Amino acid sequence: MTPGQVRLALAAALVLLLEGLSRFGFIDRFAMIPPSEILWHLGKILIVGEMWPAIVKTLTNVAVACVAAIVVGVILGTLIHAWRSLRETLDPLFAAYYAIPVYAFYPLFIVIFGLGDFPQVLIGFMLGLVAVIVNTLNGLDRVPRVLLKTARIQRLGPLATALKVTLPYAVPYIFTGIKLAVAYSFIGVIGAELIMSRTGLGYEIGYAYNNFDNAVMYPLIVFVLTVAATVNTMFFLWEKKMLARRRK
Amino acid sequence: MRSLRAAILIACVFAAWQLLFWYAGSNALTSPLDTMAYLGELLSSPRFYPHLIETAKAFAAALAIAISAGILIGFTLGLYRFAADVGEPVLVALYSIPKLTLYPIVLLAFGIGMPAKIAFGAIHGIMPIAIFALGAVRNLNPVYLKAARVMRLSPSRIAARVLLPAAIPEIFTGIRIGFSLTLIGTLLGEMFASQRGLGYLLIQAIGLHNVRMIMALTLLLVVIAVTASALLLAVDRRLRRNMLGTN
Numbered sequence: 084m085t086p087g088q089v090r091l092a093l094a095a096a097l098v099l100l101l102e103g104l105s106r107f108g109f110i111d112r113f114a115m116i117p118p119s120e121i122l123w124h125l126g127k128i129l130i131v132g133e134m135w136p137a138i139v140k141t142l143t144n145v146a147v148a149c150v151a152a153i154v155v156g157v158i159l160g161t162l163i164h165a166w167r168s169l170r171e172t173l174d175p176l177f178a179a180y181y182a183i184p185v186y187a188f189y190p191l192f193i194v195i196f197g198l199g200d201f202p203q204v205l206i207g208f209m210l211g212l213v214a215v216i217v218n219t220l221n222g223l224d225r226v227p228r229v230l231l232k233t234a235r236i237q238r239l240g241p242l243a244t245a246l247k248v249t250l251p252y253a254v255p256y257i258f259t260g261i262k263l264a265v266a267y268s269f270i271g272v273i274g275a276e277l278i279m280s281r282t283g284l285g286y287e288i289g290y291a292y293n294n295f296d297n298a299v300m301y302p303l304i305v306f307v308l309t310v311a312a313t314v315n316t317m318f319f320l321w322e323k324k325m326l327a328r329r330r331k
Numbered sequence: 332m333r334s335l336r337a338a339i340l341i342a343c344v345f346a347a348w349q350l351l352f353w354y355a356g357s358n359a360l361t362s363p364l365d366t367m368a369y370l371g372e373l374l375s376s377p378r379f380y381p382h383l384i385e386t387a388k389a390f391a392a393a394l395a396i397a398i399s400a401g402i403l404i405g406f407t408l409g410l411y412r413f414a415a416d417v418g419e420p421v422l423v424a425l426y427s428i429p430k431l432t433l434y435p436i437v438l439l440a441f442g443i444g445m446p447a448k449i450a451f452g453a454i455h456g457i458m459p460i461a462i463f464a465l466g467a468v469r470n471l472n473p474v475y476l477k478a479a480r481v482m483r484l485s486p487s488r489i490a491a492r493v494l495l496p497a498a499i500p501e502i503f504t505g506i507r508i509g510f511s512l513t514l515i516g517t518l519l520g521e522m523f524a525s526q527r528g529l530g531y532l533l534i535q536a537i538g539l540h541n542v543r544m545i546m547a548l549t550l551l552l553v554v555i556a557v558t559a560s561a562l563l564l565a566v567d568r569r570l571r572r573n574m575l576g577t578n
Contacts, residue, residue, distance in 0.1 A: 175564075182559065187533060191360055191549070277523075315423075
Protein backbone atom coordinates (compact mmCIF):
# COMPACT_ATOMS: atom_id res chain seq x y z
CA MET A 84 0.00 0.00 0.00
CA THR A 85 1.21 3.50 -0.76
CA PRO A 86 1.36 6.11 2.02
CA GLY A 87 -1.61 7.89 0.43
CA GLN A 88 -3.76 4.77 0.60
CA VAL A 89 -2.77 4.17 4.21
CA ARG A 90 -3.73 7.77 5.05
CA LEU A 91 -7.09 7.32 3.38
CA ALA A 92 -7.67 4.03 5.19
CA LEU A 93 -6.76 5.60 8.55
CA ALA A 94 -9.08 8.55 7.93
CA ALA A 95 -11.90 6.20 6.95
CA ALA A 96 -11.29 4.09 10.05
CA LEU A 97 -11.40 7.19 12.25
CA VAL A 98 -14.69 8.34 10.73
CA LEU A 99 -16.17 4.86 11.12
CA LEU A 100 -15.02 4.74 14.74
CA LEU A 101 -16.65 8.11 15.47
CA GLU A 102 -19.79 6.98 13.69
CA GLY A 103 -19.94 3.79 15.75
CA LEU A 104 -19.18 5.54 19.05
CA SER A 105 -21.92 8.10 18.56
CA ARG A 106 -24.44 5.63 17.12
CA PHE A 107 -24.08 3.33 20.10
CA GLY A 108 -24.31 6.18 22.56
CA PHE A 109 -20.70 6.36 23.80
CA ILE A 110 -20.60 9.97 22.62
CA ASP A 111 -23.47 12.12 23.82
CA ARG A 112 -25.58 13.65 21.05
CA PHE A 113 -25.19 16.95 22.90
CA ALA A 114 -21.43 16.71 22.43
CA MET A 115 -21.31 15.49 18.86
CA ILE A 116 -23.57 14.18 16.12
CA PRO A 117 -22.49 11.17 14.00
CA PRO A 118 -20.32 11.93 10.93
CA SER A 119 -23.01 10.67 8.53
CA GLU A 120 -25.48 13.19 9.97
CA ILE A 121 -22.86 15.95 9.73
CA LEU A 122 -22.50 15.22 6.03
CA TRP A 123 -26.26 15.03 5.56
CA HIS A 124 -26.79 18.39 7.28
CA LEU A 125 -23.88 19.93 5.38
CA GLY A 126 -25.51 18.89 2.11
CA LYS A 127 -28.81 20.38 3.25
CA ILE A 128 -27.18 23.65 4.33
CA LEU A 129 -25.37 23.99 1.02
CA ILE A 130 -28.53 23.26 -1.01
CA VAL A 131 -30.92 25.44 0.99
CA GLY A 132 -28.43 28.26 0.56
CA GLU A 133 -29.05 30.42 3.60
CA MET A 134 -25.35 30.11 4.52
CA TRP A 135 -24.04 31.11 1.10
CA PRO A 136 -23.79 34.86 1.89
CA ALA A 137 -21.69 34.04 4.98
CA ILE A 138 -19.55 31.58 3.01
CA VAL A 139 -18.97 33.98 0.13
CA LYS A 140 -18.18 36.84 2.49
CA THR A 141 -15.65 34.85 4.52
CA LEU A 142 -13.93 33.32 1.50
CA THR A 143 -13.74 36.73 -0.24
CA ASN A 144 -12.16 38.28 2.85
CA VAL A 145 -9.69 35.40 3.13
CA ALA A 146 -8.76 35.81 -0.55
CA VAL A 147 -8.32 39.59 -0.24
CA ALA A 148 -6.20 39.25 2.92
CA CYS A 149 -4.09 36.54 1.35
CA VAL A 150 -3.46 38.27 -2.00
CA ALA A 151 -2.67 41.56 -0.25
CA ALA A 152 -0.25 39.82 2.13
CA ILE A 153 1.53 38.11 -0.78
CA VAL A 154 1.81 41.21 -3.00
CA VAL A 155 2.79 43.62 -0.22
CA GLY A 156 5.04 40.99 1.38
CA VAL A 157 7.04 40.35 -1.79
CA ILE A 158 7.41 44.09 -2.49
CA LEU A 159 8.44 44.90 1.08
CA GLY A 160 10.73 41.88 1.18
CA THR A 161 12.52 43.05 -1.98
CA LEU A 162 12.89 46.59 -0.66
CA ILE A 163 14.09 45.46 2.77
CA HIS A 164 16.57 43.11 1.15
CA ALA A 165 18.06 45.99 -0.80
CA TRP A 166 18.53 48.11 2.33
CA ARG A 167 20.93 46.30 4.62
CA SER A 168 20.78 48.31 7.81
CA LEU A 169 16.98 48.48 7.72
CA ARG A 170 16.94 44.74 7.49
CA GLU A 171 19.28 44.25 10.42
CA THR A 172 17.07 46.57 12.45
CA LEU A 173 13.90 44.72 11.54
CA ASP A 174 15.26 41.18 11.92
CA PRO A 175 14.53 40.89 15.66
CA LEU A 176 11.00 42.14 15.03
CA PHE A 177 10.46 39.43 12.41
CA ALA A 178 11.85 36.78 14.73
CA ALA A 179 9.49 37.82 17.53
CA TYR A 180 6.51 38.66 15.34
CA TYR A 181 4.65 35.38 15.56
CA ALA A 182 4.87 35.44 19.34
CA ILE A 183 2.68 38.56 19.37
CA PRO A 184 -0.99 37.70 19.77
CA VAL A 185 -2.26 39.65 16.73
CA TYR A 186 -5.87 39.11 17.80
CA ALA A 187 -5.20 41.45 20.69
CA PHE A 188 -5.15 44.28 18.13
CA TYR A 189 -8.55 43.31 16.76
CA PRO A 190 -10.63 45.40 19.21
CA LEU A 191 -8.38 48.35 18.41
CA PHE A 192 -9.03 47.91 14.69
CA ILE A 193 -12.77 47.68 15.30
CA VAL A 194 -12.66 50.98 17.17
CA ILE A 195 -10.61 52.68 14.45
CA PHE A 196 -12.19 51.18 11.31
CA GLY A 197 -15.65 50.15 12.51
CA LEU A 198 -17.18 46.69 12.74
CA GLY A 199 -17.06 45.93 9.00
CA ASP A 200 -15.01 43.57 6.87
CA PHE A 201 -11.87 45.66 7.03
CA PRO A 202 -10.63 44.81 10.56
CA GLN A 203 -11.01 41.09 9.81
CA VAL A 204 -9.14 41.37 6.52
CA LEU A 205 -6.46 43.40 8.29
CA ILE A 206 -5.94 40.67 10.91
CA GLY A 207 -5.59 38.02 8.19
CA PHE A 208 -3.25 40.31 6.24
CA MET A 209 -1.07 41.04 9.28
CA LEU A 210 -0.75 37.35 10.12
CA GLY A 211 0.28 36.44 6.59
CA LEU A 212 2.47 39.43 5.73
CA VAL A 213 5.57 38.66 7.80
CA ALA A 214 5.70 35.02 6.67
CA VAL A 215 5.88 36.26 3.06
CA ILE A 216 8.50 38.92 3.88
CA VAL A 217 10.73 36.50 5.80
CA ASN A 218 10.61 33.85 3.09
CA THR A 219 11.18 36.43 0.33
CA LEU A 220 14.30 37.62 2.18
CA ASN A 221 15.41 34.04 2.63
CA GLY A 222 15.01 33.36 -1.11
CA LEU A 223 16.77 36.55 -2.18
CA ASP A 224 19.69 35.66 0.13
CA ARG A 225 20.30 32.55 -1.92
CA VAL A 226 20.53 34.13 -5.37
CA PRO A 227 23.98 33.15 -6.74
CA ARG A 228 26.40 36.04 -7.29
CA VAL A 229 26.88 35.00 -10.92
CA LEU A 230 23.29 35.88 -11.71
CA LEU A 231 23.67 39.32 -10.13
CA LYS A 232 26.89 39.92 -12.04
CA THR A 233 25.28 38.85 -15.29
CA ALA A 234 22.39 41.20 -14.62
CA ARG A 235 24.86 44.03 -14.08
CA ILE A 236 26.73 43.21 -17.27
CA GLN A 237 23.42 43.32 -19.14
CA ARG A 238 22.92 46.77 -17.57
CA LEU A 239 19.60 45.86 -15.98
CA GLY A 240 18.25 48.47 -13.57
CA PRO A 241 17.30 47.50 -9.99
CA LEU A 242 13.65 46.97 -10.94
CA ALA A 243 14.45 44.85 -13.99
CA THR A 244 16.98 42.83 -11.96
CA ALA A 245 14.37 42.11 -9.31
CA LEU A 246 11.63 41.21 -11.78
CA LYS A 247 13.71 39.22 -14.26
CA VAL A 248 16.48 37.67 -12.19
CA THR A 249 16.31 37.62 -8.41
CA LEU A 250 12.58 37.17 -7.76
CA PRO A 251 12.16 34.33 -10.30
CA TYR A 252 15.14 32.61 -8.70
CA ALA A 253 13.59 33.03 -5.25
CA VAL A 254 10.15 31.70 -6.26
CA PRO A 255 10.43 28.31 -4.50
CA TYR A 256 11.27 30.06 -1.21
CA ILE A 257 8.59 32.69 -1.70
CA PHE A 258 6.19 29.81 -2.26
CA THR A 259 6.80 28.61 1.28
CA GLY A 260 5.73 32.06 2.42
CA ILE A 261 2.68 31.96 0.16
CA LYS A 262 1.54 28.65 1.61
CA LEU A 263 1.85 30.07 5.12
CA ALA A 264 0.01 33.23 4.04
CA VAL A 265 -2.89 31.10 2.76
CA ALA A 266 -3.13 29.24 6.06
CA TYR A 267 -2.73 32.39 8.15
CA SER A 268 -5.34 34.40 6.28
CA PHE A 269 -7.87 31.63 6.93
CA ILE A 270 -6.89 31.56 10.60
CA GLY A 271 -6.92 35.36 10.92
CA VAL A 272 -10.22 36.08 9.19
CA ILE A 273 -12.22 33.25 10.73
CA GLY A 274 -10.71 33.84 14.16
CA ALA A 275 -11.62 37.52 14.03
CA GLU A 276 -15.14 36.62 12.97
CA LEU A 277 -15.46 34.29 15.93
CA ILE A 278 -14.26 36.92 18.37
CA MET A 279 -16.57 39.67 17.20
CA SER A 280 -18.50 40.24 13.96
CA ARG A 281 -21.99 40.27 12.55
CA THR A 282 -21.61 37.90 9.60
CA GLY A 283 -19.34 35.23 8.17
CA LEU A 284 -18.59 31.58 8.78
CA GLY A 285 -16.77 32.20 12.07
CA TYR A 286 -19.73 34.16 13.35
CA GLU A 287 -22.19 31.45 12.28
CA ILE A 288 -20.13 28.75 14.00
CA GLY A 289 -20.03 30.77 17.23
CA TYR A 290 -23.76 31.50 16.98
CA ALA A 291 -24.62 27.84 16.45
CA TYR A 292 -22.39 26.89 19.37
CA ASN A 293 -24.11 29.33 21.70
CA ASN A 294 -27.48 27.86 20.71
CA PHE A 295 -26.38 24.21 21.06
CA ASP A 296 -27.21 23.86 17.38
CA ASN A 297 -24.90 20.95 16.56
CA ALA A 298 -26.73 20.31 13.28
CA VAL A 299 -25.35 23.63 12.01
CA MET A 300 -22.11 23.91 13.99
CA TYR A 301 -20.46 20.61 13.02
CA PRO A 302 -21.27 20.83 9.29
CA LEU A 303 -19.85 24.38 9.17
CA ILE A 304 -16.69 23.36 11.04
CA VAL A 305 -16.22 20.45 8.65
CA PHE A 306 -16.83 22.80 5.72
CA VAL A 307 -14.18 25.31 6.90
CA LEU A 308 -11.63 22.59 7.59
CA THR A 309 -12.29 20.94 4.22
CA VAL A 310 -11.93 24.18 2.27
CA ALA A 311 -8.74 25.14 4.13
CA ALA A 312 -7.24 21.67 3.70
CA THR A 313 -8.19 21.56 -0.01
CA VAL A 314 -6.64 24.95 -0.75
CA ASN A 315 -3.49 24.01 1.17
CA THR A 316 -3.21 20.68 -0.66
CA MET A 317 -3.66 22.39 -4.02
CA PHE A 318 -0.79 24.74 -3.27
CA PHE A 319 1.30 21.82 -2.03
CA LEU A 320 0.75 19.91 -5.29
CA TRP A 321 1.39 23.01 -7.40
CA GLU A 322 4.66 23.58 -5.58
CA LYS A 323 5.72 19.97 -6.09
CA LYS A 324 5.02 20.20 -9.80
CA MET A 325 6.95 23.46 -10.06
CA LEU A 326 9.96 22.06 -8.19
CA ALA A 327 9.94 18.93 -10.36
CA ARG A 328 10.00 21.10 -13.49
CA ARG A 329 12.90 23.13 -12.13
CA ARG A 330 14.95 20.08 -11.41
CA LYS A 331 14.89 18.98 -15.05
CA MET B 332 25.49 47.76 17.61
CA ARG B 333 22.74 45.24 18.00
CA SER B 334 21.36 46.88 21.12
CA LEU B 335 21.47 50.28 19.39
CA ARG B 336 19.38 48.87 16.54
CA ALA B 337 16.93 47.35 19.00
CA ALA B 338 16.65 50.73 20.73
CA ILE B 339 15.98 52.46 17.39
CA LEU B 340 13.33 49.87 16.52
CA ILE B 341 11.57 50.29 19.87
CA ALA B 342 11.71 54.08 19.54
CA CYS B 343 10.17 53.86 16.06
CA VAL B 344 7.36 51.61 17.32
CA PHE B 345 6.56 54.05 20.13
CA ALA B 346 6.71 57.04 17.76
CA ALA B 347 4.29 55.32 15.38
CA TRP B 348 2.03 54.50 18.31
CA GLN B 349 2.04 58.13 19.48
CA LEU B 350 1.28 59.36 15.94
CA LEU B 351 -1.57 56.87 15.64
CA PHE B 352 -2.89 58.12 18.97
CA TRP B 353 -2.84 61.73 17.75
CA TYR B 354 -4.56 60.64 14.54
CA ALA B 355 -7.22 58.32 15.95
CA GLY B 356 -7.90 60.03 19.26
CA SER B 357 -8.40 58.79 22.80
CA ASN B 358 -11.64 57.05 21.90
CA ALA B 359 -9.76 54.44 19.89
CA LEU B 360 -6.54 53.98 21.83
CA THR B 361 -4.49 55.36 24.68
CA SER B 362 -1.11 57.01 24.35
CA PRO B 363 2.08 55.05 25.14
CA LEU B 364 2.67 56.89 28.43
CA ASP B 365 -0.91 56.49 29.65
CA THR B 366 -0.85 52.81 28.72
CA MET B 367 2.36 52.17 30.62
CA ALA B 368 1.04 54.07 33.64
CA TYR B 369 -2.17 52.02 33.62
CA LEU B 370 -0.24 48.79 33.16
CA GLY B 371 1.89 49.73 36.18
CA GLU B 372 -1.29 50.35 38.14
CA LEU B 373 -2.67 46.96 37.08
CA LEU B 374 0.53 45.13 37.96
CA SER B 375 0.56 46.62 41.44
CA SER B 376 -3.10 45.87 42.14
CA PRO B 377 -3.76 42.61 44.01
CA ARG B 378 -6.88 41.87 41.95
CA PHE B 379 -4.83 41.50 38.79
CA TYR B 380 -2.38 38.84 40.01
CA PRO B 381 -4.75 35.86 40.13
CA HIS B 382 -5.48 36.39 36.43
CA LEU B 383 -1.79 36.57 35.55
CA ILE B 384 -1.01 33.44 37.57
CA GLU B 385 -3.98 31.60 36.09
CA THR B 386 -2.73 32.29 32.56
CA ALA B 387 0.84 31.38 33.51
CA LYS B 388 -0.32 28.05 34.96
CA ALA B 389 -2.47 27.17 31.97
CA PHE B 390 0.31 28.16 29.60
CA ALA B 391 2.96 26.14 31.46
CA ALA B 392 0.77 23.03 31.44
CA ALA B 393 -0.13 23.48 27.77
CA LEU B 394 3.52 23.97 26.81
CA ALA B 395 4.62 20.90 28.78
CA ILE B 396 1.99 18.80 27.00
CA ALA B 397 2.82 20.27 23.59
CA ILE B 398 6.56 19.66 24.00
CA SER B 399 6.33 16.11 25.29
CA ALA B 400 3.57 15.02 22.90
CA GLY B 401 5.23 16.81 19.98
CA ILE B 402 8.61 15.17 20.58
CA LEU B 403 6.97 11.77 21.10
CA ILE B 404 5.04 12.04 17.81
CA GLY B 405 8.05 13.41 15.93
CA PHE B 406 10.43 10.70 17.17
CA THR B 407 7.98 7.87 16.59
CA LEU B 408 7.29 8.96 13.04
CA GLY B 409 10.94 9.81 12.41
CA LEU B 410 12.21 6.35 13.39
CA TYR B 411 9.92 4.54 10.97
CA ARG B 412 10.22 5.76 7.41
CA PHE B 413 6.84 4.49 6.26
CA ALA B 414 5.07 6.03 9.26
CA ALA B 415 6.73 9.34 8.41
CA ASP B 416 5.56 9.13 4.79
CA VAL B 417 2.02 8.53 6.02
CA GLY B 418 2.05 10.97 8.90
CA GLU B 419 3.98 14.04 7.75
CA PRO B 420 1.38 15.44 5.30
CA VAL B 421 -1.23 14.93 8.02
CA LEU B 422 0.88 16.93 10.50
CA VAL B 423 1.41 19.73 7.97
CA ALA B 424 -2.31 19.80 7.14
CA LEU B 425 -3.24 19.90 10.83
CA TYR B 426 -0.69 22.68 11.35
CA SER B 427 -2.32 24.88 8.75
CA ILE B 428 -6.03 24.46 9.51
CA PRO B 429 -7.74 27.24 11.47
CA LYS B 430 -7.79 25.54 14.86
CA LEU B 431 -9.90 28.30 16.28
CA THR B 432 -12.92 26.74 14.59
CA LEU B 433 -12.35 23.68 16.77
CA TYR B 434 -12.98 25.57 20.00
CA PRO B 435 -16.64 24.53 20.29
CA ILE B 436 -15.54 20.90 20.10
CA VAL B 437 -12.82 21.44 22.71
CA LEU B 438 -15.33 23.14 24.98
CA LEU B 439 -17.87 20.38 24.57
CA ALA B 440 -15.20 17.79 25.33
CA PHE B 441 -13.61 19.52 28.34
CA GLY B 442 -16.17 21.97 29.66
CA ILE B 443 -15.39 25.54 30.62
CA GLY B 444 -12.31 26.00 32.74
CA MET B 445 -8.66 25.08 33.10
CA PRO B 446 -8.61 21.79 31.09
CA ALA B 447 -10.19 23.42 28.02
CA LYS B 448 -7.62 26.24 28.07
CA ILE B 449 -4.75 23.81 28.43
CA ALA B 450 -6.09 21.61 25.64
CA PHE B 451 -6.58 24.62 23.40
CA GLY B 452 -3.06 25.87 24.02
CA ALA B 453 -1.57 22.41 23.52
CA ILE B 454 -3.27 21.69 20.18
CA HIS B 455 -1.78 24.91 18.83
CA GLY B 456 1.74 24.01 19.94
CA ILE B 457 2.02 20.28 19.24
CA MET B 458 2.21 20.38 15.43
CA PRO B 459 5.26 22.62 14.88
CA ILE B 460 7.20 20.79 17.61
CA ALA B 461 6.31 17.42 16.07
CA ILE B 462 7.22 18.61 12.56
CA PHE B 463 10.62 19.92 13.67
CA ALA B 464 11.35 16.81 15.78
CA LEU B 465 10.47 14.63 12.79
CA GLY B 466 12.78 16.67 10.56
CA ALA B 467 15.55 16.45 13.15
CA VAL B 468 15.40 12.67 13.32
CA ARG B 469 15.30 12.37 9.56
CA ASN B 470 18.38 14.57 9.10
CA LEU B 471 20.29 12.65 11.73
CA ASN B 472 23.57 11.07 10.73
CA PRO B 473 22.49 7.43 10.09
CA VAL B 474 25.68 6.17 11.70
CA TYR B 475 24.34 7.20 15.12
CA LEU B 476 21.26 5.03 14.72
CA LYS B 477 23.26 2.13 13.33
CA ALA B 478 25.63 2.32 16.30
CA ALA B 479 22.68 2.40 18.68
CA ARG B 480 21.20 -0.68 17.02
CA VAL B 481 24.50 -2.52 17.13
CA MET B 482 24.57 -1.86 20.86
CA ARG B 483 21.02 -3.22 21.08
CA LEU B 484 19.58 -0.17 22.77
CA SER B 485 15.84 -0.27 23.35
CA PRO B 486 13.72 2.35 21.48
CA SER B 487 13.25 4.42 24.63
CA ARG B 488 17.01 4.42 25.31
CA ILE B 489 17.68 5.34 21.67
CA ALA B 490 15.33 8.27 22.12
CA ALA B 491 16.89 9.43 25.38
CA ARG B 492 20.57 8.78 24.69
CA VAL B 493 20.94 9.30 20.93
CA LEU B 494 18.03 11.13 19.33
CA LEU B 495 17.45 13.79 21.94
CA PRO B 496 21.05 15.00 22.32
CA ALA B 497 21.69 14.93 18.57
CA ALA B 498 18.45 16.61 17.60
CA ILE B 499 18.30 19.22 20.36
CA PRO B 500 19.02 22.29 18.20
CA GLU B 501 16.26 21.55 15.70
CA ILE B 502 13.84 20.50 18.39
CA PHE B 503 14.55 23.74 20.16
CA THR B 504 13.64 25.70 17.03
CA GLY B 505 10.37 23.79 17.00
CA ILE B 506 9.84 24.58 20.68
CA ARG B 507 10.53 28.27 20.01
CA ILE B 508 7.78 28.35 17.38
CA GLY B 509 5.55 26.11 19.46
CA PHE B 510 6.04 28.44 22.43
CA SER B 511 4.45 31.41 20.70
CA LEU B 512 1.63 29.35 19.19
CA THR B 513 0.88 27.76 22.56
CA LEU B 514 0.73 31.20 24.15
CA ILE B 515 -1.71 32.41 21.50
CA GLY B 516 -3.73 29.21 21.83
CA THR B 517 -3.94 29.53 25.61
CA LEU B 518 -5.06 33.16 25.36
CA LEU B 519 -7.67 32.29 22.74
CA GLY B 520 -8.86 29.47 24.95
CA GLU B 521 -9.24 31.92 27.81
CA MET B 522 -11.12 34.36 25.63
CA PHE B 523 -13.83 31.80 24.94
CA ALA B 524 -13.66 29.22 27.66
CA SER B 525 -12.89 30.82 30.95
CA GLN B 526 -13.83 33.08 33.81
CA ARG B 527 -10.24 33.95 34.72
CA GLY B 528 -6.95 34.82 33.08
CA LEU B 529 -5.57 37.48 30.77
CA GLY B 530 -7.57 36.26 27.78
CA TYR B 531 -10.76 36.53 29.80
CA LEU B 532 -9.86 40.08 30.89
CA LEU B 533 -9.19 40.93 27.25
CA ILE B 534 -12.51 39.62 25.90
CA GLN B 535 -14.31 41.30 28.79
CA ALA B 536 -12.59 44.60 28.02
CA ILE B 537 -13.54 44.20 24.35
CA GLY B 538 -17.17 43.69 25.35
CA LEU B 539 -17.16 46.71 27.66
CA HIS B 540 -15.12 48.80 25.23
CA ASN B 541 -12.56 49.41 27.96
CA VAL B 542 -9.82 50.86 25.75
CA ARG B 543 -7.34 51.43 28.59
CA MET B 544 -7.59 47.80 29.63
CA ILE B 545 -7.29 46.50 26.06
CA MET B 546 -4.19 48.60 25.40
CA ALA B 547 -2.51 47.76 28.71
CA LEU B 548 -3.12 44.02 28.24
CA THR B 549 -1.95 44.14 24.64
CA LEU B 550 1.24 45.93 25.71
CA LEU B 551 1.84 43.41 28.49
CA LEU B 552 1.33 40.44 26.16
CA VAL B 553 3.55 41.92 23.45
CA VAL B 554 6.32 42.65 25.96
CA ILE B 555 6.14 39.14 27.40
CA ALA B 556 6.01 37.52 23.97
CA VAL B 557 8.85 39.56 22.47
CA THR B 558 11.11 39.12 25.53
CA ALA B 559 10.53 35.38 25.70
CA SER B 560 11.04 34.99 21.98
CA ALA B 561 14.28 37.03 22.04
CA LEU B 562 15.60 34.86 24.88
CA LEU B 563 14.63 31.65 23.11
CA LEU B 564 16.21 32.90 19.89
CA ALA B 565 19.48 33.60 21.71
CA VAL B 566 19.50 30.09 23.21
CA ASP B 567 18.59 28.67 19.80
CA ARG B 568 21.57 30.41 18.14
CA ARG B 569 23.95 29.27 20.87
CA LEU B 570 22.79 25.64 20.59
CA ARG B 571 23.32 25.69 16.85
CA ARG B 572 26.77 27.21 17.22
CA ASN B 573 27.80 24.62 19.82
CA MET B 574 26.52 21.88 17.56
CA LEU B 575 28.69 23.13 14.70
CA GLY B 576 31.64 23.20 17.07
CA THR B 577 31.36 19.57 18.10
CA ASN B 578 30.78 18.04 14.69
